[in-house]
Structure formats: structure tokens, C-alpha cells
Amino acid sequence: MTARALRVDALRVGDGPTVRHAVHQLLADLGMTTIFGNPGSTELPMFRDLPPELSYVLALQESVAVGMADGFAQATGRAALVNLHSSAGVGHAMGNIYTAFRNQTPLVVTAGQQARSILPYEPFLYAERSTEFPRPFVKWAIEPARAQDVPLAIARAHHIAMQAPCGPVFVSIPIDDWEQPCPPITPARVSRSVDVDPALLAEAAGLLHAARRPVVVAGAGVARDGAREALVHLAEQHGTPVWAAPMAARNVFPEDHPLFAGFLAASREAIVDALDGHDLVLVLGAPVFTFHVEGFGPFVPEGADLVQIVDDPAMAARTPLGLAITGDVTRAIAHLAQVVPERPRALPRARIVPAAPDDSRLTDSLLMSRLEALRPKGIAVVEEAPSTRGPLHDYFRVRADEEFHTCASGGLGHGLPAALGVAMGRPDRPVLCLLGDGSAMYAIQGLWTAARHGLDVRFLIVNNGGYVALEHFAGLFGMEAVGSRLPGLDFCALAQGQGVAAARVSDPAALDAAIQDLFQGVGPRLLEVVITGD
Structure with missing residues (x-):
């Protein structure tokens, strides 16, 4: 056997416990048993002989994987694990890593790196300055100095992600580290909060x-x-x-x-x-x-x-x-x-409730009013419909037994995958994912994952034909927004092509029946609502 063949054989088969074994056991011990990702070549050895207690959730793009992990972590209150490809994959995911940072969501983000022996030659699919790339939107970033340091780095990353203020952390792992010999570790128990003065x-x-x-x-x-x-x-x-x-x-x-x-x-x-x-x-x-x-x-x-x-x-x-x-x-x-002793004070003036919207036109206000009346109680809502947020606040009431999630960063492409993560983290209740047409197109491939896993998410697309929130904001500058129109999108076709049942409504008289149909049964469904301006 040649020296080269020996090296390949050593990469494939370990003689005892390896970094991979130690990490698999560590993930189980830490409760990070769901891995969100989109795999690349430099990550493959991590998943050799994946034990049954660890599950892999495939996203069709890296930003979708991070968005799903974000929703899952928020829904469960535990750090979620997301695995990305080296530089290109991390680059795709940066928008939602930034959102997780602003959401203060605990995420452990791992990414592949090329083999250590060829890093000096700037190989294909390697990450230059791997720990600098995701900064400043991770709390901590490391590429361990030795293969045997990988499990401890992941354990430390988990603790840092969960310590207040929570947030994402990043670990870059060379491809040849996984099969190196390494004993298992037992993670420390670490306090997560600091008492007030x-x-x-x-x-x-x-x-x-x-x-x-x-x-x-x-x-x-x-x-x-x-x-x-x-x-x-x-x-x-x-x-x-x-x-x-x-x-x-x-x-x-x-x-x-x-x-x-x-x-x-x-x-x-x-x-x-x-x-x-x-x-x-x-x-x-x-x-x-x-x-x-x-x-x-x-x-x-x-x-x-x-x-x-x-x-x-x-x-x-x-x-x-x-x-x-x-x-x-x-x-x-x-x-x-x-x-502080109870001190009765006069109740504040009651919040002004807007008048019932005109029902002769299908507007944002009518949609939110009817959604408030017809949606099931006790649901979780994930929202990314910026131009509809005003009518949402006016007509839709999120109650004590319900959850609401939106994007703290102002970026787009978080809502759809986050809804999938929330559904995985709270499988006992349906999730309403309220999206604008522009927002939906940032992560539309997430519908495939919803169908593949049979997730109980009801997608409601508010189709107003463009980036209307941008057009409103352009008015503050006394100008017209450029590139804000989105004609010709067919969300029913996009959903059905990925295995999600879909319907469209544009007639206000048919709106109630369409909303009621959206919440029938179990599993992913999509309703496209074509609206006119308020």
C-alpha cells in the first residue's frame, strides 16, 4: 500500500474513539440533537455513521438552514446547531446570522474548512480568515488549533451561545479533524445568567x-x-x-x-x-x-x-x-x-380600536380583520410582511397563550424558514406564517422542507405586487422607489411545485372561506391573497 493510500485509509477509518465520536456524544449530552444544514464536501465526515439520536434537517440554501435553526431555538429555548459549508456557505447565511444576532437567538454555527495540510496553498473551497468572516455578528468564533480541541470548542460555543445575552457563535472545523483520535468529554455545567445589582x-x-x-x-x-x-x-x-x-x-x-x-x-x-x-x-x-x-x-x-x-x-x-x-x-x-407595595392608579385610556374596514375591497386591513376573527386560537405566528404590519397591529390581537415571532434585524428571508423551525420546536400547535410577496421570495425553497417533513405551517402570502414598504419609505424622501414592482409571481405554482397545497383569493367575498380552508386539516398549506391598497 502506498503512503498516499495509507493516508486516505487513515482518514476513513479510526482505530478508536475519534473527534467525530466525541462530538456526536457531546451533541447528545447537550441536547443539540437536531442539526440544520445544507451539506458541502468539507462537512461530509462530520456525518459519517450519524447515530439515531441525531437527526439532520436539510435546507435547500444555507440562509434557510440558519432561519430554521433560529425559529427552533426560539421555540424550544435551547441552543440549536446549524452546519454550513466553508466561505461560500457562510456567505449565503450571513443575512440570517445577523438576524439571529439581533434576535439574541442561541445558535452554534459550525462550518467546514479544508484539510490543514493544504491550507498554506489556498486550496479550492477553503475559508481564509474563517473566524473573521462572521464577525461582528457572532459572540465568539474559533478554528481550533488541534483536532482534539474540536469537542471542547463546541462545548464552549454552546455555553457562550446560551449565556446572557444569548446569540450565535461560530466554530470552523477542518475536514481532516473528524477522524483524528480523541477521547470523549463531559461538558461542564455553566451558569447562564447574572443577578442584578x-x-x-x-x-x-x-x-x-x-x-x-x-x-x-x-x-x-x-x-x-x-x-x-x-x-x-x-x-x-x-x-x-x-x-x-x-x-x-x-x-x-x-x-x-x-x-x-x-x-x-x-x-x-x-x-x-x-x-x-x-x-x-x-x-x-x-x-x-x-x-x-x-x-x-x-x-x-x-x-x-x-x-x-x-x-x-x-x-x-x-x-x-x-x-x-x-x-x-x-x-x-x-x-x-x-x-413595591401595590398602588392603585387610574386605568389608562382604552386603546383606540380602528373602525371595521371596508369589505368591498380586499385590503390589508380587511385581511387582518378577518384573520383575527377566523384563525384558530393558541397558534404561533411568524411574520415577515413589513407593509402589512400597521394593519396587523390594528386588527390582530396576539393573546396570552400565543406566540409571535418576527425579524429584529429588518432583513428579509428569515420569516419563512423561522416558521419551519418554530413548527419543529412546538409540534403541538399550528403555525401561521404571514409573509409579504417580496419577503417570501428570499427563502421560497423552504416550502420544500415544510412538505418533506409534513410541518403544520399555514403560509399566508400577502401579494401586493411589490416592495410596498419600500415605496412608503421612499415617500419620506419625496421620491419614487426603484425596482419595487414584482409582477408575474405565481405563489400557488411555486408551492405546488414543491409539494405544498395552495390556493389563491382576490375577491373579498371569498376571503372568509379561503381563510377557513387554510386552517383545515394538518400539514403545510399556502394561501396567496391578492390585495389592493388601503
Whole structure:
């Protein structure tokens, strides 16, 4: 046997426990038993003799794999594993890695790398500066110095992904590492949260007790920390209205509750106007604040104190005024509810409910109104329909027993695959995936995965013929948007070609029946709704 043949044989067959064996066992121990990915040549040895307790979910593009893993991690509350190809695959996935970073979703992203022995020659399909490429949108990145360091690197990556603030991490693994000898490891048990400073929390409690008209601004951190029930209790104790923070990517408070005030706009002046008259602004699980347009003037109403409680020290550090406290949001809310005496206050004015929309035309407003009336209760909703978000907020109420997910980054291509991940993570309830026509086309191949796995996702495509949100924004600049029209898309054909049953409706008189049909049975279905402008 030649030396070359010996090397190939050594790559294929190990004489004892290998890096691959150690990693497979580690993944099982950590509970990362579902692997999302789109395989390439440099990743194949990772999956040799994959044990039955590990399952592989195939996406037809790397960004779809990351979006699925993001939804799965959010639905389960556990770090998800996604495997990508070297530079090209990581490049495809970067948009949704960025979204996972903004969503604060715990992901362990592994990627292939060429064999160590040929890296000096810049081989085909290798990753130059592999750990720099996904930065700054991963919390930590490593290409282990030795093959035997791979299991420990993945264990550390899992711990970092799950530590507050959660987020994606990245491990680059050379192809020839997998068959190297390596004993199994037992992962350490690592704390995931940091307690708040008791002195600062006592100061916040004093401000809440003294406030005549406090108001809460709640962000996605309330949902991530499982603090919604605690927040309802605190708000009811003090008659405190609760606003959803600008661009909140999760549901933060029951939207049918009399204390729910609505959704703050991502504008400094609009926020100050909405909070006017309150003497304490208590920001929970959100930045102060997320802006989408330039603004000027104060950040909160004149004379109001501001207290922020978040799990992200970097988010707290950029807070422009007031008292910023870092730590576990749930524990902090529960502590405030316990130590601050109940102080009855006059209930805020009821949220204004828009008039019933005109039913002679099929508009966004009519669609959201009828969807609110006809959709099953207790569902999970994943949304990526930017131009429909206003009518969604006006007419659709996400309740206490329901989940809502959207994209915190403002990028497109997250919603469709995230809905698949949510369905895998919560198989006991149907998922409504609400998409704009432009958004859907960023990840339309995810329908194939939905059909292949029989996922109970109901896709509703709002077809308004283009990037209408962009056209609205262009109006702020006194100009017309370029490249915003999308004529000729047939979402029924696209769905049926990938194995998903589909229907289209454009007549307002047929809308109710179409929505009812969408939620019949079990498994993926798609409804394309052709709308006219409001």
C-alpha cells in the first residue's frame, strides 16, 4: 500500500474513539440533537455513521438552514446547531446570522474548512480568515488549533451561545479533524445568567413606588426570559400601561389586555409624544430606544425618570440617560412586584380600536380583520410582511397563550424558514406564517422542507405586487422607489411545485372561506391573497 493510500485509509477509518465520536456524544449530552444544514464536501465526515439520536434537517440554501435553526431555538429555548459549508456557505447565511444576532437567538454555527495540510496553498473551497468572516455578528468564533480541541470548542460555543445575552457563535472545523483520535468529554455545567445589582434594583423600586404615572416599555427580552406572566402581574398591581418597544421581535404582553397601550414607533419624537404625561418610564428587555429615522430632542418626556432592565451589558452601556440595570429580567420584575407595595392608579385610556374596514375591497386591513376573527386560537405566528404590519397591529390581537415571532434585524428571508423551525420546536400547535410577496421570495425553497417533513405551517402570502414598504419609505424622501414592482409571481405554482397545497383569493367575498380552508386539516398549506391598497 502506498503512503498516499495509507493516508486516505487513515482518514476513513479510526482505530478508536475519534473527534467525530466525541462530538456526536457531546451533541447528545447537550441536547443539540437536531442539526440544520445544507451539506458541502468539507462537512461530509462530520456525518459519517450519524447515530439515531441525531437527526439532520436539510435546507435547500444555507440562509434557510440558519432561519430554521433560529425559529427552533426560539421555540424550544435551547441552543440549536446549524452546519454550513466553508466561505461560500457562510456567505449565503450571513443575512440570517445577523438576524439571529439581533434576535439574541442561541445558535452554534459550525462550518467546514479544508484539510490543514493544504491550507498554506489556498486550496479550492477553503475559508481564509474563517473566524473573521462572521464577525461582528457572532459572540465568539474559533478554528481550533488541534483536532482534539474540536469537542471542547463546541462545548464552549454552546455555553457562550446560551449565556446572557444569548446569540450565535461560530466554530470552523477542518475536514481532516473528524477522524483524528480523541477521547470523549463531559461538558461542564455553566451558569447562564447574572443577578442584578441589589442596590440598583432597590433604587428602581423606590422610583416605581414614588411614581404617580409610571409606564412600561417592554421588548423581546421579556419574551426570551419568560417574563410575560410576571409583567402582567406587575402591571396589574400598579395600573401601569404597557407599550411594546419599537421593532419588538416577540410578543411582550397580551394584546387584548386593557393595560396594553400599543406599539411604539421607531421615532424619537413619536416615542416622547406617546409617553407624554408619565413620570417614570420603565424599559424592560429592550434598548432605549430602537430608531428607524433620525430624530432630535429628548429621549423621554420632560421630567420623567428612566429605568432600564436588560440582560445585555452592551445594550445597557449605550443607554443615553437614567438608570440602566443588567441581569435576569424575570427575576427583576418579580422582585419589583414583591417589594413595591401595590398602588392603585387610574386605568389608562382604552386603546383606540380602528373602525371595521371596508369589505368591498380586499385590503390589508380587511385581511387582518378577518384573520383575527377566523384563525384558530393558541397558534404561533411568524411574520415577515413589513407593509402589512400597521394593519396587523390594528386588527390582530396576539393573546396570552400565543406566540409571535418576527425579524429584529429588518432583513428579509428569515420569516419563512423561522416558521419551519418554530413548527419543529412546538409540534403541538399550528403555525401561521404571514409573509409579504417580496419577503417570501428570499427563502421560497423552504416550502420544500415544510412538505418533506409534513410541518403544520399555514403560509399566508400577502401579494401586493411589490416592495410596498419600500415605496412608503421612499415617500419620506419625496421620491419614487426603484425596482419595487414584482409582477408575474405565481405563489400557488411555486408551492405546488414543491409539494405544498395552495390556493389563491382576490375577491373579498371569498376571503372568509379561503381563510377557513387554510386552517383545515394538518400539514403545510399556502394561501396567496391578492390585495389592493388601503
